[in-house]
Amino acid sequence: MSVPRLDFDDLAGGYGTTEVVHGISGAAAAGQVLCIVGRNGVGKSSLIRMLSGHLPAWRGTVRLEGRAVTDLPPAGRRRLGISYCPQERPVFDDLTVRDNLILMRRDRSLDGFAPFIGRFPVLERRLDQQAGTMSGGEKKILSFARGLAEMTPLVLLDEPSEGVQWENILHMADLIRERRAAGTTFVVVEQNLAFAERIADRYLVLDQGRVVLEGPRSAIDRAALLPRLHV
Numbered sequence: 001m002s003v004p005r006l007d008f009d010d011l012a013g014g015y016g017t018t019e020v021v022h023g024i025s026g027a028a029a030a031g032q033v034l035c036i037v038g039r040n041g042v043g044k045s046s047l048i049r050m051l052s053g054h055l056p057a058w059r060g061t062v063r064l065e066g067r068a069v070t071d072l073p074p075a076g077r078r079r080l081g082i083s084y085c086p087q088e089r090p091v092f093d094d095l096t097v098r099d100n101l102i103l104m105r106r107d108r109s110l111d112g113f114a115p116f117i118g119r120f121p122v123l124e125r126r127l128d129q130q131a132g133t134m135s136g137g138e139k140k141i142l143s144f145a146r147g148l149a150e151m152t153p154l155v156l157l158d159e160p161s162e163g164v165q166w167e168n169i170l171h172m173a174d175l176i177r178e179r180r181a182a183g184t185t186f187v188v189v190e191q192n193l194a195f196a197e198r199i200a201d202r203y204l205v206l207d208q209g210r211v212v213l214e215g216p217r218s219a220i221d222r223a224a225l226l227p228r229l230h231v
Helices: 044-052 074-080 097-102 114-119 121-125 136-149 166-181 193-199 222-229
Strands: 006-015 018-028 033-037 059-064 082-085 154-158 185-189 202-207 210-216
Touching: 006 044, 018 033, 018 044, 018 059, 018 185, 018 202, 018 210, 033 044, 033 193, 033 222, 044 082, 044 154, 044 185, 074 082, 082 136, 097 136, 114 121, 114 136, 114 166, 121 136, 136 154, 136 166, 166 185, 166 193, 185 193, 193 222, 202 222, 210 222
Parallel strands: 033 185, 033 202, 082 154, 154 185
Antiparallel strands: 006 018, 006 059, 202 210
8 A cells, every 4th residue: 555645643732731633633645635624613724734834733643755744843844845825824915926926936936837827817917016915815826826836745725715716716726636636635724615525535524623524525425514614
């Protein structure tokens, strides 16, 4: 059996003295999209922050290609091939759109962004504008484009469709499917079920910091998911 690109086992953690993620395990193979879904406040963002290294795990293990990365900081995980697009503060507000895009590029070039600029014309129109003046949905598009353009083998997306117009959500779905077909692995926290249904290979459904449902999309229908997404 091949080693998953990403796997995590018995992850737990939280903030202060409060544990909000209670022993969660999961995995995603190369060329697979794992969607983490559930109501607000059930630990989805905390879990993906543990996977990215931005929230230390109190216990458990995170592995990339079979290598434990649990103790590595975010920069160390990034060097190994993990890109992370956060839900909060997704861009550098004081930088221009152009500088946000090329920040991690040694050549400071926009080469490689054509697929994103072609689908999201707002990026080209706002290249010299401060990112902080963009709408919330536009910032998500900018973060999404920057994250995917890094061409890492694993991309972590936290609520990428939040505040984004449906037309652009469809473009996001297309780009994810294209990268998935090329072998990229995605872990996506998402509450927009219509979007999740377009991209997911597997679901990990959380409630109160625990897994309550897990499996391939083909085995979990909408009727099973809806009660877990709404109060």
